[in-house]
Every structure is written in structure tokens, then in C-alpha cells.
Ligand SMILES: Nc1ncnc2c1ncn2[C@@H]1O[C@H](COP(=O)(O)OP(=O)(O)OP(=O)(O)O)[C@@H](O)[C@H]1O
């Protein structure tokens with residue numbers, strides 16, 4: 670198996686005024702190609718910090734993070750921006766779609782930023798929207814779509830550049846359980862059927878149950894990990910999680 674993400678003994682400290690916070694305190698983690706990993710942990714345990722570092726939005730205080738073998742922290746700014754745009758797909762709790770653009774235009778946008786446009790670009794966007802079950806919503810603007818639909822557009826947009834990794838921070842945090850489940854099912858099938866590599870932060874045992882692995886953070890460290898065993902095992906996931914966070 671090949672490692673898409675290698676997190677090596679990463680520390681992240683934040684200084685705000687007098688106080689310093691150690692958000693990550695020696696985290697190591699490998700995510701292989703085609704794997705779907707869920708990251709759980711209580712509020713403040715460092716989940717978003719870890720995801721931001723993997724996505725190159727911030728740099729570790731010490732340690733190393735390699736994405737497809739590349740160390741984002743050592744790249745010059747411009748190279749890092751391009752790498753992030755081309756190789757990393759991100760999805761957030763709040764969808765972050767552009768309100769004036771249609772679903773199709775939102776998905777096409779990453780390619781337009783690359784200066785690529787035209788027919789094959791629109792075709793790829795259409796096929797991705799079809800993949801996430803939205804072929805009937807191409808011309809809808811975000812405000813004319815449900816939260817679940819908007820999040821599926823955001824997933825399609827994140828896949829537009831065919832990234833090495835798809836990172837999601839609480840992707841179902843704003844959704845009811847039915848629409849949340851659609852997103853978890855989608856992320857799992859992207860890994861299993863399309864070979865995508867996915868890391869998703871969540872506090873929902875029901876969502877984490879869809880993943881291949883659950884990694885639990887506690888106070889900025891990896892408290893442990895386990896295989897959830899499938900969507901029907903949410904209560905087991907909740908129990909293992911509770912054990913690990915104490
Ligand atoms: N930019 C920042 N400046 C200072 N402290 C920060 C910053 N970002 C995060 N922290 C601190 O680092 C710790 C970890 O934060 P992080 O956002 O990673 O937690 P989280 O696990 O995602 O929590 P939640 O479930 O509430 O989203 C927290 O104590 C937080 O206050």
C-alpha cells in the first residue's frame with residue numbers, strides 16, 4: 670500500500686498573548702491510498718488543527734507532514750498554493766459555495782482558476798455532479814438547494830482537480846441525520862469505488878462507522894485507533910470512542 674499522507678511526530682503550538690496552547694503534541698499517522706479515515710475527539714482535541722496542517726493551510730511547529738511525498742511546509746508560498754489547489758480537496762461544515770454561481774459553475778471553478786475552461790471542463794463538472802447524485806441540479810444556485818445538496822456540490826468541487834486527498838472537517842455538522850448519512854455513504858463509496866483517499870473529522874459515531882479506520886485524538890495526541898466495522902456498528906464505535914477518550 671502506498672502512503673498518501675504521512676504525519677510524523679507533529680507538534681503545533683499556538684501563542685496568543687502570554688498564553689501558549691499545544692494543539693498537537695507528537696501526532697504520527699499514515700493514510701494509505703484508497704483509505705477512508707475518520708478522526709474523532711472531543712472539542713479542542715486538535716482535530717481541525719491536524720486537518721488544516723494536512724491541507725497546508727498552516728505549518729507544524731515541529732515534525733513533518735508529507736502529502737504524496739511532498740513536504741508542504743518547506744515549499745515556497747506560490748508552489749504551496751498551486752499544490753494545494755491541484756492536489757488537495759477540502760470540504761468544510763459550512764459548504765463555502767459561491768452564492769452567485771450555479772452548482773455547475775461552482776464545481777467548474779477550480780479548473781477556471783487554473784486558466785482551463787471549455788467543453789471538457791464542463792463535462793467533468795457534469796459527471797462529478799452526476800456522481801454525487803445531482804444531475805438534476807446543475808443550474809441551481811446554493812440558496813435554491815438543501816444543505817445536503819450544497820455539501821454534495823462542495824464534494825464534487827473538491828474532486829474537480831482529481832486531488833491526492835479529500836479532507837473534510839465536520840462535513841455533516843450542519844445537516845440532519847438523513848442528509849448526513851448520504852454524505853457519509855458518498856465519502857465511503859468514493860474511497861471504495863473510485864479509489865479516493867479521504868480523511869474526515871467528525872464527532873458523530875454514526876458517520877465514523879462508515880470509515881475504514883477511526884483515529885481518536887485526545888489532548889493533541891493519538892489516543893488510539895480501531896476499525897469501525899461498517900455502518901451498522903455505530904453503537905460499537907461510540908463505545909470504543911468513549912473508552913479511548915476516557
Ligand atoms: N489559531 C489558533 N490560535 C490559538 N489557539 C488555537 C488556534 N487554533 C486552535 N487553537 C487551540 O488549539 C486547540 C485545538 O483546536 P482545534 O480547533 O484543532 O480543536 P477541534 O478538535 O477541532 O475542536 P472542535 O471539535 O471544537 O472543532 C484548542 O485548544 C484551540 O483553542
Ligand SMILES: [Mg+2]
Nearest residue numbers: 716717718838
Ligand atoms: Mg474543529
